[in-house]
Amino acid sequence: DAKTTQPNSMESNEEEPVHLPCNHSTISGTDYIHWYRQLPSQGPEYVIHGLTSNVNNRMASLAIAEDRKSSTLILHRATLRDAAVYYCILRNTIQGAQKLVFGQGTRLTINP
């Protein structure tokens, strides 16, 4: 699985947008970009995924660079409940790998 690089930690204020970056310079053409997050004392949960185009869902937006070597998870209006560790993961949907390979992720702190 190709490697991703994320900042160890980020901090933001409640009700402000948050942009969580992820670098994946060795991404292959068949790798999808997935984001999971892990709230305190819980297991990880799926947030969003994309291939080339920007994606939106009820939880977040995913902006993917044109060369696909980086992406940004956007929380449009952070709440205290968004404080979590956010993981950016590449998944190759052709090779059939079933496991998720988690890096260290970004620990997001939200200030009231």
Place this chain on the structure above:
Amino acid sequence: DVKVTQSSRYLVKRTGEKVFLECVQDMDHENMFWYRQDPGLGLRLIYFSYDVKMKEKGDIPEGYSVSREKKERFSLILESASTNQTSMYLCASSFPRTSRHVHNEQFFGPGTRLTVL
């Protein structure tokens, strides 16, 4: 909503004891996984199963075994617990990767924090 439950949130065992961690999912998922999570090492896959009675080793299977006798239940077994198996254990489940479930997101349980004394 998908629900993945684990038998205990916290467990304390002694070195040498046999330990069973149970995981149950209610979404009829074929795939089930056991991960462990340690500070600085992230989540690492121990074993996974893609069908009843089928299992595959993950990245760190040593010291563990698994059992999948029913589709909804996946057990992780520590035959003789050791202190280096003190960790957070996370179970997950998903559909298999098919044309219908290309991205087969994984659904995680709340975790079991195991301490081996």
